[in-house]
Amino acid sequence: MPTLTVNGRTQAVEAAPETPLLYVLRDELGLNGAKFGCGLGQCGACTVEVEGRAVLSCLTPIGVLEGRSVTTVEGLGSPENPGPLQAAFIAENAAQCGYCIAGMVMRAHALLRAVPHPSEAEIRDAMRFNLCRCGTHMRILAAVRRAAGEPATTGATP
Ligand code: FES
Numbered sequence: 001m002p003t004l005t006v007n008g009r010t011q012a013v014e015a016a017p018e019t020p021l022l023y024v025l026r027d028e029l030g031l032n033g034a035k036f037g038c039g040l041g042q043c044g045a046c047t048v049e050v051e052g053r054a055v056l057s058c059l060t061p062i063g064v065l066e067g068r069s070v071t072t073v074e075g076l077g078s079p080e081n082p083g084p085l086q087a088a089f090i091a092e093n094a095a096q097c098g099y100c101i102a103g104m105v106m107r108a109h110a111l112l113r114a115v116p117h118p119s120e121a122e123i124r125d126a127m128r129f130n131l132c133r134c135g136t137h138m139r140i141l142a143a144v145r146r147a148a149g150e151p152a153t154t155g156a157t158p
C-alpha cells in the first residue's frame, strides 16, 4: 500500500501507485483545494507543491512520491487563518469563480520560495502555466506582488 506525506502528515492510501495524485487528494484524503480542470497538464488548476516545486497533480502518479513531501493549498492556512500568500489573494480580490485559485496560489508559493522578490517578468513567466477562465490575471499578479512585499500595482497592462 503506497504512503503519501501531505501537509506534514504521512499516511497509507488505498489507491494504486499509478493513480494520479489529484484523485487521491480529492477522493481519498478529502483535500479538495486542488481542482480537476483538464486532466491533461494544460490548465494548472491541479497544481500542488512537491518539495518546493510546483507540480501538476493530475499528471503525477502517487508511486513517484514515496518519501517525498507534498504541500497543498490547505497546508498554507485555513479560511479562519489564511497564510500570507492566501491573505494577499484575498486582499486583492483575486478570485472570481475561484476554480483556478488553489493552483495559482501553489504556483506562486513555489515561485516565492525560490525567488522571494521576483520581478514582474519573473512572476508572469512562472505563472504562465496556470490559466484563469474568469480573466482575473491582473489581480492574481497584484496578489503575488503584494505577497512579495512589492507595490501591488505597477501600471502594467495585461
Ligand atoms: S487538471 Fe491538471 S493541468 Fe489541468
Ligand code: FES
Pocket (backbone or CB within 6 Å): 094, 095, 096, 097, 098, 099, 100, 101, 131, 132, 133, 134, 135, 136
Ligand atoms: S477565478 Fe475563475 S477560473 Fe480563475
